[in-house]
Amino acid sequence: xxxxxxxxxxxxxxxxxxxxxxxxxxxxxxxxxxxxxxxxxxxxxxxxxxxxxxxxxxxxxxxxxxxxxxxxxxxxxxxxxxxxxxxxxxxxxxxxxxxxxxxxxxxxxxxxxxxxxxxxxxxxxxxxxxxxxxxxxxxxxxxxxxxxxxxxxxxxxxxxxxxxxxxxxxxxxxxxxxxxxxxxxxxxxxxxxxxxxxxxxxxxxxxxxxxxxxxxxxxxxxxxxxxxxxxxxxxxxxxxxxxxxxxxxxxxxxxxxxxxxxxxxxxxxxxxxxxxxxxxxxxxxxxxxxxxxxxxxxxxxxxxxxxxxxxxxxxxxxxxxxxxxxxxxxxxxxxxxxxxxxxxxxxxxxxxxxxxxxxxxxxxxxxxxxxxxxxxxxxxxxxxxxxxxxxxxxxxxxxxxxxxxxxxxxxxxxxxxxxxxxxxxxxxxxxxxxxxxxxxxxxxxxxxxxxxxxxxxxxxxxxxxxxxxxxxxxxxxxxxxxxxxxxxxxxxxxxxxxxxxxxxxxxxxxxxxxxxxxxxxxxxxxxxxxxxxxxxxxxxxxxxxxxxxxxxxxxxxxxxxxxxxxxxxxxxxx
Amino acid sequence: xxxxxxxxxxxxxxxxxxxxxxxxxxxxxxxxxxxxxxxxxxxxxxxxxxxxxxxxxxxxxxxxxxxxxxxxxxxxxxxxxxxxxxxxxxxxxxxxxxxxxxxxx
Ligand SMILES: Cc1ncc(C[n+]2csc(CCOP(=O)(O)OP(=O)(O)O)c2C)c(N)n1
Numbered sequence: 001x002x003x004x005x006x007x008x009x010x011x012x013x014x015x016x017x018x019x020x021x022x023x024x025x026x027x028x029x030x031x032x033x034x035x036x037x038x039x040x041x042x043x044x045x046x047x048x049x050x051x052x053x054x055x056x057x058x059x060x061x062x063x064x065x066x067x068x069x070x071x072x073x074x075x076x077x078x079x080x081x082x083x084x085x086x087x088x089x090x091x092x093x094x095x096x097x098x099x100x101x102x103x104x105x106x107x108x109x110x111x112x113x114x115x116x117x118x119x120x121x122x123x124x125x126x127x128x129x130x131x132x133x134x135x136x137x138x139x140x141x142x143x144x145x146x147x148x149x150x151x152x153x154x155x156x157x158x159x160x161x162x163x164x165x166x167x168x169x170x171x172x173x174x175x176x177x178x179x180x181x182x183x184x185x186x187x188x189x190x191x192x193x194x195x196x197x198x199x200x201x202x203x204x205x206x207x208x209x210x211x212x213x214x215x216x217x218x219x220x221x222x223x224x225x226x227x228x229x230x231x232x233x234x235x236x237x238x239x240x241x242x243x244x245x246x247x248x249x250x251x252x253x254x255x256x257x258x259x260x261x262x263x264x265x266x267x268x269x270x271x272x273x274x275x276x277x278x279x280x281x282x283x284x285x286x287x288x289x290x291x292x293x294x295x296x297x298x299x300x301x302x303x304x305x306x307x308x309x310x311x312x313x314x315x316x317x318x319x320x321x322x323x324x325x326x327x328x329x330x331x332x333x334x335x336x337x338x339x340x341x342x343x344x345x346x347x348x349x350x351x352x353x354x355x356x357x358x359x360x361x362x363x364x365x366x367x368x369x370x371x372x373x374x375x376x377x378x379x380x381x382x383x384x385x386x387x388x389x390x391x392x393x394x395x396x397x398x399x400x401x402x403x404x405x406x407x408x409x410x411x412x413x414x415x416x417x418x419x420x421x422x423x424x425x426x427x428x429x430x431x432x433x434x435x436x437x438x439x440x441x442x443x444x445x446x447x448x449x450x451x452x453x454x455x456x457x458x459x460x461x462x463x464x465x466x467x468x469x470x471x472x473x474x475x476x477x478x479x480x481x482x483x484x485x486x487x488x489x490x491x492x493x494x495x496x497x498x499x500x501x502x503x504x505x506x507x508x509x510x511x512x513x514x515x516x517x518x519x520x521x522x523x524x525x526x527x528x529x530x531x532x533x534x535x536x537x538x539x540x541x542x543x544x545x546x547x548x549x550x551x552x553x554x555x556x557x558x559x560x561x562x563x564x565x566x567x568x569x570x571x572x573x574x
Numbered sequence: 575x576x577x578x579x580x581x582x583x584x585x586x587x588x589x590x591x592x593x594x595x596x597x598x599x600x601x602x603x604x605x606x607x608x609x610x611x612x613x614x615x616x617x618x619x620x621x622x623x624x625x626x627x628x629x630x631x632x633x634x635x636x637x638x639x640x641x642x643x644x645x646x647x648x649x650x651x652x653x654x655x656x657x658x659x660x661x662x663x664x665x666x667x668x669x670x671x672x673x674x675x676x677x678x679x
Contacts, residue, residue: 123592124592124595127592127595127596127599128596128599128600128603131646132646132647133592133596135591135592152646184646185649186587186588186646186647186648186649187646187647308644309640309643309644310637310640310641310643310644313636313637314637314640
């Protein structure tokens with residue numbers, strides 16, 4: 001501890017992050033951050049540095065790490081191209097409320113604004129996509145800015161914070177005093193819900209015959225998983241999860257009716273349209289969840305619980321907004337509501353489930369013959385993991401199928417790029433998740449397109465010994481786009497077919513074990529082999545090329561207009 | 575289109591470099607025009623004041639004001655319908671320009 005000493009700005013940064021509990025740095029060096037890297041050399045006993053292969057990999061890995069750990073991921077890159085390479089991840093973390101602190105080197109202060117070598121206006125570029133962005137201008141300000149950055153990133157609705165760190169400030173000297181930040185006068189991290197509003201909500205719930213809860217990642221971010229279950233139990237209220245809410249409630253919870261939205265389950269989407277009270281908890285009514293807003297839950301009264309005031313009423317008009325932390329609101333609401341028995345309403349999903357099961361799930365997961373289905377592969381892996389693995393996905397059909405057919409027993413077990421839908425997120429996020437929670441199995445579901453967006457991170461995985469289990473749902477297409485072309489663009493397959501490398505050889509080049517599976521009989525043994533140890537593994541599964549992810553609410557349609565198959569819509573009551 | 579009116583937004587903020595462009599970005603994102611913008615020290619020590627005039631529906635202005643207030647360095651943000659007089663001026667000038675365009679056709 002160098003408290004009270006006159007030390008360099010680079011040292012202050014490292015001392016300060018350690019004092020805030022950081023032990024892992026995801027990064028990539030370069031000219032404008034070399035002074036910090038030079039000091040980092042002496043900190044290897046206290047800071048583990050993960051050297052990625054591309055800065056995009058660093059930030060997605062930090063996101064995976066933050067999502068399993070529940071505390072900010074820390075990223076360090078150089079100026080100019082290093083900084084611009086993390087922009088996708090910053091935008092992704094912003095929309096998915098992932099706490100991150102990103103430190104980017106910057107040219108010397110006297111060169112700012114002169115188009116110096118590797119100068120970019122990083123603050124200007126990131127201010128619309130970060131929770132806070134700040135350029136540190138004096139060595140005396142470093143500890144303060146870092147403390148503030150971690151406080152902002154991790155409190156309230158979490159998000160990414162950017163610190164721009166000019167080289168002369170890294171090299172300058174100041175007296176170091178560790179800083180803690182837990183108050184900013186212009187920023188109310190956790191608003192306090194009022195008693196009156198909570199009592200009004202309880203009354204609305206008590207008088208509702210068919211209440212329905214839609215919950216999102218806010219439940220996980222707030223640590224309100226148990227409180228949500230207690231609330232559902234007491235009120236006997238059914239619930240649906242958003243994509244990012246998955247794993248907040250165990251898959252086996254009888255109140256849980258499945259996933260909402262475009263490729264969600266039929267029951268929760270239909271129940272949204274049949275309920276008389278919609279209670280939204282820690283979710284933001286994304287258009288992939290709501291479909292056509294004009295028809296969304298129009299019959300119902302709406303209560304929206306969120307920590308972010310700007311979300312309440314943004315997309316869906318609400319009858320009652322409750323501003324506060326999900327954990328506190330749910331605890332207090334559970335105390336206020338009367339216990340209910342709503343068996344008949346809760347069982348309304350049975351018909352929906354039967355149709356979905358016979359028309360979609362069974363044919364996908366247990367086909368009689370033919371090529372392997374991607375959903376079948378997910379279900380087999382999920383079964384083998386017993387719901388205990390951390391499931392990470394890339395984007396596309398692989399993502400939707402992983403979400404639909406995985407099972408969860410505990411929270412923080414599903415990591416996916418929801419709001420931004422960033423292809424290439426999967427592999428680095430899985431590496432970060434494994435580093436953040438090394439005791440658990442981490443399974444990545446990824447398509448051949450998305451894997452090739454960040455496949456260079458296989459190198460990071462090997463160098464760090466991160467035993468990620470990569471399940472490649474290899475269909476030789478940009479599958480999700482091909483599906484849209486088939487359904488909505490008259491099968492004009494414009495630039496979605498891919499000529500792929502031999503992924504087994506690719507894995508071998510990195511010294512990663514792999515198995516290529518083409519038929520049903522070899523699937524289970526290959527999965528067993530993959531899960532037999534804690535080493536990295538690539539399971540390259542050749543799946544049926546032209547598949548649809550069903551059910552599907554076509555874009556812009558109402559959430560009860562659900563495709564069961566090409567041109568076959570679900571009809572309620574049949 | 576919901577009824578559009580001229581609104582005046584007032585935001586009290588910390589005096590932070592970059593906040594102006596970050597607030598302006600909220601308007602850019604939704605292709606909204608800022609009709610007038612003033613930034614000056616408020617009567618509260620260390621706190622700045624933004625005055626922003628924009629044409630919008632009530633629903634949109636609510637969303638925008640909440641997004642402004644969400645910025646960490648913004649203390650509070652409010653909106654009100656701009657006073658009658660500047661509305662009249664605004665309408666006068668915009669009508670004038672419309673007429674000019676008609677002539678130009
Ligand atoms: C960076 C980025 N570029 C483009 C897209 C658009 N996109 C969404 S899904 C998809 C196809 C994904 O194909 P693949 O990775 O093979 O997965 P599959 O859908 O076949 O499972 C594309 C191109 C995106 N989401 N992200």
